[in-house]
Amino acid sequence: MKSAVLVFPGINRERDMARALKLASGNETAMVWHAETALPKGTDLVVVPGGFSYGDYLRCGAIAARAPVMDAVRDFAASGGLVLGVCNGFQILCESGLLPGVLMRNAGLKFVCRDVHMRIERSDTPFTRGYNAGQVIRVPVAHGEGNYEADEETLKRLEGDGRVLYRYCSAEGVVDEASNFNGAAHSIAGIVNERGNVLGMMPHPENHVEEIMGCTDGRGLFAGLVQQFDKAA
Amino acid sequence: MKARVTVTLKSGILDPQGKAIEGALKSLGVDGVASVRQGKVFDIEFAATDKAKAEAALKAAADKLLANTVIENYRVEVLS
Numbered sequence: 532m533k534s535a536v537l538v539f540p541g542i543n544r545e546r547d548m549a550r551a552l553k554l555a556s557g558n559e560t561a562m563v564w565h566a567e568t569a570l571p572k573g574t575d576l577v578v579v580p581g582g583f584s585y586g587d588y589l590r591c592g593a594i595a596a597r598a599p600v601m602d603a604v605r606d607f608a609a610s611g612g613l614v615l616g617v618c619n620g621f622q623i624l625c626e627s628g629l630l631p632g633v634l635m636r637n638a639g640l641k642f643v644c645r646d647v648h649m650r651i652e653r654s655d656t657p658f659t660r661g662y663n664a665g666q667v668i669r670v671p672v673a674h675g676e677g678n679y680e681a682d683e684e685t686l687k688r689l690e691g692d693g694r695v696l697y698r699y700c701s702a703e704g705v706v707d708e709a710s711n712f713n714g715a716a717h718s719i720a721g722i723v724n725e726r727g728n729v730l731g732m733m734p735h736p737e738n739h740v741e742e743i744m745g746c747t748d749g750r751g752l753f754a755g756l757v758q759q760f761d762k763a764a
Numbered sequence: 765m766k767a768r769v770t771v772t773l774k775s776g777i778l779d780p781q782g783k784a785i786e787g788a789l790k791s792l793g794v795d796g797v798a799s800v801r802q803g804k805v806f807d808i809e810f811a812a813t814d815k816a817k818a819e820a821a822l823k824a825a826a827d828k829l830l831a832n833t834v835i836e837n838y839r840v841e842v843l844s
Binding site: 590593626636638682 | 832835
């Protein structure tokens with residue numbers, strides 16, 4: 532699997548992401564600067580990492596979403612390429628129009644930085660094939676604006692089409708108000724676009740992939756992606 | 765030429781920041797506050813003086829960047 536991680540000023544999780552991708556795939560990850568107008572040839576997966584692009588000025592992800600490299604990402608996604616956006620990356624994908632909805636200020640107004648649980652809603656997608664449907668994993672979150680909102684029509688379509696892949700839940704897998712720490716609509720932690728090739732998620736699976744991190748629950752996502760391309764090849 | 769773009773949250777969109785400000789105003793004893801919605805103001809200066817062109821440019825600016833039209837409305841004014 533050849534992956535490319537986008538780099539914007541103010542992003543800070545790009546190296547964590549590149550490390551997790553290398554650990555899973557064995558390949559070096561290309562780091563692609565925001566001013567580039569093309570992705571490296573043969574890219575299988577584009578990752579928009581987390582951080583605080585442009586200091587969250589204007590709106591989280593708003594300025595990064597208009598960077599030159601995003602036109603190349605749009606073309607890549609339109610041709611079916613896999614795109615993964617984590618945290619600020621999710622915000623950037625929403626702002627760029629690649630995903631519906633918006634990430635609002637956390638309902639409690641506080642920046643939340645801790646481990647949470649999320650439930651894998653289905654396992655038959657490139658982004659979840661490393662897990663079982665219904666499986667609960669522990670992942671870190673670190674955001675102030677992760678409260679996913681969309682209009683009723685969009686939410687209905689997301690649910691109806693099974694495009695909510697990850698949902699915040701208790702350690703036992705129960706989706707309830709108490710575990711929905713940022714107030715997201717339908718406890719949404721991650722969604723895919725209509726075609727299923729663009730995923731946005733708030734939690735950081737890349738920070739739970741090695742024993743030294745205290746948890747390896749995030750490995751499944753990367754292992755699943757690698758499997759996807761092994762199968763294709 | 766001076767212009768202003770005002771961006772506000774659409775009605776029905778939860779505004780936790782507005783709610784917090786509302787609470788603070790009430791605790792300060794500011795009388796008669798029923799509700800607060802917060803937004804953004806952009807003051808933009810144009811080198812050119814064609815009003816229609818400026819309005820078109822401001823609208824493009826708001827649609828492309830200044831507002832997220834999923835959750836926000838905007839108003840464009842050419843001031844002078």
